[in-house]
Amino acid sequence: MENLRIPGPTPCPREVFQAMTRQMINHRGPEFGQILNGVTAKLKQLFQTEGDVFLLTASGTGGLEAAIVNTLSPGDKVLSVSIGVFGERFASIAEQFGAEVIPLGFEWGKAADADAVRRALQAEPKVKAVLVTHNETSTGVTNDLASISSVVKEFDKLLLVDAISSLGSINLPVDDWHCDVTVTGSQKGWMIPPGLAMVSVSQEAWLAHSKAKMPRFYWDFAQAKSYLERGQTPWTPAVSTVFALSVALEMMLSEGLPNIIARHTRVGKATREGIKSLGLSLFTEESHASNTVTAINSPDGLEVRKMLRILREEHQVVLAGGQQRLDGKIFRIGHLGWVTEDDIEVVISALKEVLPRAGHSNEGFSY
Amino acid sequence: MENLRIPGPTPCPREVFQAMTRQMINHRGPEFGQILNGVTAKLKQLFQTEGDVFLLTASGTGGLEAAIVNTLSPGDKVLSVSIGVFGERFASIAEQFGAEVIPLGFEWGKAADADAVRRALQAEPKVKAVLVTHNETSTGVTNDLASISSVVKEFDKLLLVDAISSLGSINLPVDDWHCDVTVTGSQKGWMIPPGLAMVSVSQEAWLAHSKAKMPRFYWDFAQAKSYLERGQTPWTPAVSTVFALSVALEMMLSEGLPNIIARHTRVGKATREGIKSLGLSLFTEESHASNTVTAINSPDGLEVRKMLRILREEHQVVLAGGQQRLDGKIFRIGHLGWVTEDDIEVVISALKEVLPRAGHSNEGFSY
Numbered sequence: 001m002e003n004l005r006i007p008g009p010t011p012c013p014r015e016v017f018q019a020m021t022r023q024m025i026n027h028r029g030p031e032f033g034q035i036l037n038g039v040t041a042k043l044k045q046l047f048q049t050e051g052d053v054f055l056l057t058a059s060g061t062g063g064l065e066a067a068i069v070n071t072l073s074p075g076d077k078v079l080s081v082s083i084g085v086f087g088e089r090f091a092s093i094a095e096q097f098g099a100e101v102i103p104l105g106f107e108w109g110k111a112a113d114a115d116a117v118r119r120a121l122q123a124e125p126k127v128k129a130v131l132v133t134h135n136e137t138s139t140g141v142t143n144d145l146a147s148i149s150s151v152v153k154e155f156d157k158l159l160l161v162d163a164i165s166s167l168g169s170i171n172l173p174v175d176d177w178h179c180d181v182t183v184t185g186s187q188k189g190w191m192i193p194p195g196l197a198m199v200s201v202s203q204e205a206w207l208a209h210s211k212a213k214m215p216r217f218y219w220d221f222a223q224a225k226s227y228l229e230r231g232q233t234p235w236t237p238a239v240s241t242v243f244a245l246s247v248a249l250e251m252m253l254s255e256g257l258p259n260i261i262a263r264h265t266r267v268g269k270a271t272r273e274g275i276k277s278l279g280l281s282l283f284t285e286e287s288h289a290s291n292t293v294t295a296i297n298s299p300d301g302l303e304v305r306k307m308l309r310i311l312r313e314e315h316q317v318v319l320a321g322g323q324q325r326l327d328g329k330i331f332r333i334g335h336l337g338w339v340t341e342d343d344i345e346v347v348i349s350a351l352k353e354v355l356p357r358a359g360h361s362n363e364g365f366s367y
Numbered sequence: 368m369e370n371l372r373i374p375g376p377t378p379c380p381r382e383v384f385q386a387m388t389r390q391m392i393n394h395r396g397p398e399f400g401q402i403l404n405g406v407t408a409k410l411k412q413l414f415q416t417e418g419d420v421f422l423l424t425a426s427g428t429g430g431l432e433a434a435i436v437n438t439l440s441p442g443d444k445v446l447s448v449s450i451g452v453f454g455e456r457f458a459s460i461a462e463q464f465g466a467e468v469i470p471l472g473f474e475w476g477k478a479a480d481a482d483a484v485r486r487a488l489q490a491e492p493k494v495k496a497v498l499v500t501h502n503e504t505s506t507g508v509t510n511d512l513a514s515i516s517s518v519v520k521e522f523d524k525l526l527l528v529d530a531i532s533s534l535g536s537i538n539l540p541v542d543d544w545h546c547d548v549t550v551t552g553s554q555k556g557w558m559i560p561p562g563l564a565m566v567s568v569s570q571e572a573w574l575a576h577s578k579a580k581m582p583r584f585y586w587d588f589a590q591a592k593s594y595l596e597r598g599q600t601p602w603t604p605a606v607s608t609v610f611a612l613s614v615a616l617e618m619m620l621s622e623g624l625p626n627i628i629a630r631h632t633r634v635g636k637a638t639r640e641g642i643k644s645l646g647l648s649l650f651t652e653e654s655h656a657s658n659t660v661t662a663i664n665s666p667d668g669l670e671v672r673k674m675l676r677i678l679r680e681e682h683q684v685v686l687a688g689g690q691q692r693l694d695g696k697i698f699r700i701g702h703l704g705w706v707t708e709d710d711i712e713v714v715i716s717a718l719k720e721v722l723p724r725a726g727h728s729n730e731g732f733s734y
Binding site: 001002004006008009010011012017018020021022023024025026027028029057058059060061062065092093096097098185187193194195214215216217218234235236237238239240241312318320 | 368369371373375376377378379384385387388389390391392393394395396424425426427428429432459460463464465552554560561562581582583584585601602603604605606607608679685687
């Protein structure tokens, strides 16, 4: 079996695949209603929220679109705090739907600075919402969301959070940190295949929803809420993926959220140490290095594509390259969901064998 | 095992579940690219189109939203040919996104009349697109899409087709019938779980796309096309459901589309004859009765909910009630995808036992 170490889709445990072999049932019948209600209650625990949580049949990007169109109107000013590809994507969605986006970008590889957010909000009092990526998958950086949130809430703005690759793996107490809409995706820390986005919605988000004029139908949270009261989703849900989620959530709650977070902390640290032991350097400032994905600088001489190919073909280790302007400049190791230190050891050993063959001379460095 | 006879999700064969147990792979790697390319080529055969075909990670309703936002601008006039719940849904989506919807409704249980479509288009020369449901799941009616299409194309209008519960089961030659966007859903005739919408896009639809101003991001066909050229989808796809689709499409092509259509014709007929043999009447005029879903009038005295419950609890036969204003007035049997006459025989036998217990006296009728 492959050692799939990209930042999603992530490998799924046997129990999850077992659940996916279950025959279809009526998505408007009592049995599915029970499963959906159970899944929703468990998600609330892991989101650490008493707000609403909905399942959307979509990729994470669909969840981001839902966050925008449910809370904003064309012409609304939004502050986009961006530190990479996914921060830019969030802003693009808002722009497409007619928001006036005020970009607040930071150097890729660094985290956002809460003081800069404060200055931006002081300069633009009419901002309605702030878009933030909790964990930027393209650069391997985790933002200090608690600090950013406390600034956003000083100014009483709506906080829309892309937590696709953090929630369920890295601590994110949705209510304590006053996240108004929080979006995650099934194929990340949740240990199941892609196909579901999960979103939380705060009271403030509902207030914004009641005034929001962006067009919406498929993503409408009001429809989701009204159907969930009957144990249903408005449109036919990804039934098998819901079965899988139900099992994965039981596994997660039985491990316990603090233990899951601690495991990701250990695995993240093991990855960074392993990388440094190979004479490679992190793309990311270490103080904000993500515990779900590690971005590594490609040293002079290393042919990243060749390295990824040899790793895949000869070691069954699958890593990710860099995206967009980082293509060829970095590579990335995903370590979220169903992962332990042992999986990382395999990756580091494989890299040790392959790096010299892909042009990393590593002179003067002793393995 | 349940005999799940609702109009979707439909039961899936063993081979499909086998495919769903496959471990995740990199959705941006060469192996997934091969699978996606293969699935796309096979879908084109079954859509009978040489146009583009895309997979969207969404329910069918998401596919309908995609059809609208990719081809229209706010203020565009659209003629909505509606014969039931799903026709109204298609119109609601267009309305939400700012189209000016001209409703052309027909009595529920009847098919749309092509001459009425002609008169409506004569009366409203500025109509940009016509929305049509090929097979109306809520009433068990199949529209004469060939005739409607030929009228729509007399006037050179864009034809957007909800074929969610017909394509792959009932004949629908997308190119011959000049469908510009055609939408279907994985959990219908395709024998796999819900989670994917499949859409075809004609040259005329691309022309409309280039001028369409409705906001779109997640659904954008241009993104889908550009990524498909690299064997990818723009956003993480429902990988397991794509594995399942790949296997189901092989099964379908090995049965052969004409044979699949003939099987649905036989099964549809067997359902209608079975129903009449029980002294029940069809909700639908028989000339346009659907071969994928049959709607049955609830006779005086029959308690539909009680009947559905006894069928489910004692016979493991799951049927569907009526939707919206048809709630309590009809019930429905789904017979699409993985279905044979034998499955219908089981349903009819179960109904025979349960009907009298649920208040259907059936006096003067000899079983």
